[in-house]
Each structure stands twice: as C-alpha cells, then as structure tokens.
Amino acid sequence: MLGAPNRPRAPGRAADTRLAGDIKALLAEGDSETACAQFDLLVNRYQPRAARIAYYYLHDPSDVDEAVQDAFLKAFVHLPSFREDLCFEFWFTRILVNGCLDRLKTRTRRRRWVTPAGDDERERAERQTAAEPSPEALLLQRERRGCLAAAVRRLPPRQRTVVILSQLAGYATRDVARTMGVSEATVRVHLFQAVRSLRKALGGQRWLVEGRAPRSDPAVETGTR
Amino acid sequence: MTELLSGVRDRFRAARGGHLRDRRLLALLQGGGAPGERAHLEGCADCGERLAELRAFLDGLRREAEADCEAAFSPARLAAGRRQVGRRVRRAAGRDGARVLPFPGPAQPRPAVAARSRWWLGAAAAAGLFIGLAVGRFDAGLDLGGADAPAGIVTAGNATERAADPESHAGDELFLEELERVLASPNIPVLAPLDELTPRLAEVAVDVR
Structure with a gap:
C-alpha cells in the first residue's frame, strides 16, 4: 500500500x-x-x-x-x-x-x-531527548537516516521534489504534477531517475529492504496504485 | 518525446514476452502501466521478483523517512507551531491589538511658525562672523605689526625679518640643538642604523642657508 x-x-x-x-x-x-x-x-x-x-x-x-x-x-x-x-x-x-x-x-x-560549528552536536542533543532503546540502536538509526537524508539531498532539485512529494509525502503522480506545474510524464521521468540514483546510493543498505514483504501475486501488487 | 518512445518500446517488448524494464515497473507501482504489462507480470517470476524488490526499497525509504520525521516533531512541538502560526496570522490581520511601530518615513514639513522664527538665526550667525573677523584683525595687527598679513600666515617678507632677528634665531638654534641631541641618542638599538642614514636637521638647515 x-x-x-x-x-x-x-x-x-x-x-x-x-x-x-x-x-x-x-x-x-x-x-x-x-x-x-x-x-x-x-x-x-x-x-x-x-x-x-x-x-x-x-x-x-x-x-x-x-x-x-x-x-x-x-x-x-x-x-x-x-x-x-x-x-x-x-x-x-x-x-x-x-x-x-x-x-x-x-x-x-x-x-x-x-564554517558551520556545532550542528552535529546540536542535532545529537536533540535526538538524545527522544526515548531510544540503546546507544547502539541510536547510533545505527542515526547512521541510516543520515545515509538516507544525504542521498535525497544529493538529488537534483526537481528529482528531490518529486521524491519528497511522491514517495515521502504520499502524493499521487497527478497531484505532484499539479503542484509542480509540470506534466505527469515529466514527473514519472524525474521519479525514475531519482529512484535509480537512490538505489545506486543506498543499494548496499540492507536495512532498507529488511522489512520487505514476502513475494505475492504480482497481479495483486500492481493494483495497489 | 524520448520518454514516450521508450514507453512504447517497453510495452512492445512486454507484449512480445520480454522482461519489463525498471521504468515500467515503477510506472506499475505508481498506478500506471498497460494491461499487457500486468499480464506479463502474472506469468513472469523474474519481473515479479524485481517488482517486489523495488516496492521493498520504496517502502523502506518511506518508513525510515517517516520515523525520522516523527522523532523530530513531537505532538507538543507541532501544537506549539500551530499556536505560533495563529499568533502571526492574527498579527498580520491586525486582530491581536499589537502595537505596530511605524517605519521611519520622510521628514514631515515643519509648521510655518518655525519658518517665521528662523530669521534671527541668520542674523546671529552674521553678527558672530562680523565680530570674529574684527577681533581677529585687531589681534593680527598687534602680533605682527603688519597690516596685510593675518595671524598664523608667514609671508616671505616677515620670514626674512624673523630670520634676521638674532634673538629669535638663537632661540630656534637652541631648540634644534636640543632636538638633535635627543635624536642623536636613540633609545632603540634596532633603529640605530636607520637613524644613521637619516640626514640631520642641522645639516639641512646649513644647506638651506
């Protein structure tokens, strides 16, 4: 879904x-x-x-x-x-x-x-306020999110906007196109290029696909969106 | 155009039984895709596996991003943000009764009464200037004894007269000798070579004479 x-x-x-x-x-x-x-x-x-x-x-x-x-x-x-x-x-x-x-x-x-100073420390302090299970888990989580954020940040502006609106904020392709003032085909092209770049950047990160669902009937899968 | 041609090519390939490209798999996940492509997916294990991988990747992407965002924005923080938006919106609409300081604009014209009472300023300035000139002229006449040279200005004529005055000349020589004596004994050893290269005031004065 x-x-x-x-x-x-x-x-x-x-x-x-x-x-x-x-x-x-x-x-x-x-x-x-x-x-x-x-x-x-x-x-x-x-x-x-x-x-x-x-x-x-x-x-x-x-x-x-x-x-x-x-x-x-x-x-x-x-x-x-x-x-x-x-x-x-x-x-x-x-x-x-x-x-x-x-x-x-x-x-x-x-x-x-x-020269930025203390950004990491401040971010660390803010994250520490949340209740986390252990320092190791916190470190791992921070590393994962840092990787993900860096990969999204490295995308060109249009691809980044498409990924953020489409994949992270949950807008449909048509809605992204209306928000950005471009055609749906353009959104699809940007999304494909962005996903390809993200997979290349995060391909080695097994944690991203750890929680993937077992393979099911493809016909059912394609009907989800 | 390239996208269109590529899509047509991919669909043609799917219709022929070839595997779907990632571009088409993504389109299928986004709710697009041709009926032929969906039919291909039903029978192709390889494409089904790739579709599942792509779906898992996008799910993981969203899951991590949402968790990150939820950790950063607690409900209390969001509520505080909403209150702040409300305050700023009411301030913009002028509903909060806040005191607004006017932006400094161009100076307002002064009332006419001020313009009428300004005449004595000019008169006072003119009188002050006249008195100053008169006193200055009187003072210059006392010091220099000349009628044309104002105080502080040394003309060629009175310079010659002062140089010819033996008393003033002796006083100047005394002053220069004292100066030379001070300069001849530098307190800073490092500057001594530089001091040696510098011409003495007495030498310059002799040359001039």
Whole structure:
C-alpha cells in the first residue's frame, strides 16, 4: 500500500478549497477575526504534512518550524489573490516548497562563507531527548537516516521534489504534477531517475529492504496504485 | 518525446514476452502501466521478483523517512507551531491589538511658525562672523605689526625679518640643538642604523642657508 496512509482524500481537498474561498470572502468583507478562526482549521489540517515535507528538505527542526510558519503566513496574506479553481493544498504546497528551496539556497550561500560549528552536536542533543532503546540502536538509526537524508539531498532539485512529494509525502503522480506545474510524464521521468540514483546510493543498505514483504501475486501488487 | 518512445518500446517488448524494464515497473507501482504489462507480470517470476524488490526499497525509504520525521516533531512541538502560526496570522490581520511601530518615513514639513522664527538665526550667525573677523584683525595687527598679513600666515617678507632677528634665531638654534641631541641618542638599538642614514636637521638647515 504505497503511500496510502498519508494520501489526502480528494473530497477533503475540495472542502478545503471551498474553505479557502470562504476565508477570502471574509477578508474581502473585513471580517478578519472570523477569517483567522477559519484559517486555523486549515493550519490544523495541513501543518503535520507541511512539517514533514519541509523536514525532508531542510533536516533542521528549527528551520522547519520557521519555514512552515512562513508558508502559512504567506498563504494567508496572499489569500485575496487565491483562485478557487485551483486546489488549496497544491497552492499551499507550492508556496511551502518554494520557501524551502529558498532557504536551502540561503543556507548554501551562508555555508560558503561561514564554517558551520556545532550542528552535529546540536542535532545529537536533540535526538538524545527522544526515548531510544540503546546507544547502539541510536547510533545505527542515526547512521541510516543520515545515509538516507544525504542521498535525497544529493538529488537534483526537481528529482528531490518529486521524491519528497511522491514517495515521502504520499502524493499521487497527478497531484505532484499539479503542484509542480509540470506534466505527469515529466514527473514519472524525474521519479525514475531519482529512484535509480537512490538505489545506486543506498543499494548496499540492507536495512532498507529488511522489512520487505514476502513475494505475492504480482497481479495483486500492481493494483495497489 | 524520448520518454514516450521508450514507453512504447517497453510495452512492445512486454507484449512480445520480454522482461519489463525498471521504468515500467515503477510506472506499475505508481498506478500506471498497460494491461499487457500486468499480464506479463502474472506469468513472469523474474519481473515479479524485481517488482517486489523495488516496492521493498520504496517502502523502506518511506518508513525510515517517516520515523525520522516523527522523532523530530513531537505532538507538543507541532501544537506549539500551530499556536505560533495563529499568533502571526492574527498579527498580520491586525486582530491581536499589537502595537505596530511605524517605519521611519520622510521628514514631515515643519509648521510655518518655525519658518517665521528662523530669521534671527541668520542674523546671529552674521553678527558672530562680523565680530570674529574684527577681533581677529585687531589681534593680527598687534602680533605682527603688519597690516596685510593675518595671524598664523608667514609671508616671505616677515620670514626674512624673523630670520634676521638674532634673538629669535638663537632661540630656534637652541631648540634644534636640543632636538638633535635627543635624536642623536636613540633609545632603540634596532633603529640605530636607520637613524644613521637619516640626514640631520642641522645639516639641512646649513644647506638651506
């Protein structure tokens, strides 16, 4: 069931788009108090997913918090220009992804001039706060996730976006295409190239396929997506 | 275009009984794929195995990424983030009554009364300048005894007169001798060679004369 638990349902999307239209109307009428209260509903619904997407890009929880907040604020400020024929989720996701890419550019530029210090220590300290079974398991887990994050980070920007939205955030190919403003064929090409690169980079990592399901009827498998 | 041709070629290969490429397997996992390809999968153990491997890889990718994200973002952290978004949104909408400091803009024009009361500033400046010039001229006349040379400016004429004055010349010589004496005994040994190369003020003064 690839991505099924995370994939948002279309009726929910339509309702959210209608809600965004209502907020837009409220703002036009000057009823900003009700508009804020309604916008809270959208924030509650999309914040976990937004945090996950931003985390796959930025890998720094503090940066992610800021990026997600900025994206919601930007969406609210630009709601008067929101077109109801678009899907709010795709519109918002595009704002978020663009914000993350901007932050990555800024970070790269800053690292060119400033030597980062203490990032690993801070990350280690943050991870230590979570309840983990043992130091060895923690080390192994950190190593695995570091490998995975590094492999995703090394992908070209478009391939990375496709992998994050399609495989990690659980969007369908059609939804990724709408979010990125490209055709579905383009998404498939980027996804194939990205998966090939990831398999090459992580091919020796047996832990990735340790939990794989036993082989079953191929006809059933192909019908999952 | 290349993708399209490649897809057609792969489907043709599948229809002929050849194995499916990874590209087609991924498309099948994404919900695409032609009926012929699905039919091929039913009978081909090799392609089925590869499909299972690809599925396991993608599952593992997602599983690790989700676990990483869940470890980084606790429900409490997400709730704090939502509250912060709410605060910022209300501030942007102007609903929280927060004090907004105005951005410094261009200077506002002063009231007319200020413009009217500014005339005495010019008058005071002119009077100060006149008094300063008069005092300066009077002072220069006392010091130099000349009418045209202001204080502090040494003209060729009065320089000749001062050089010819034996008392002032003796005072200058005394000062230069003292200077030479100090310079002739450097306190820093390292600078002694440099000091030797430097021409003495007395030598320069003799040459000039």
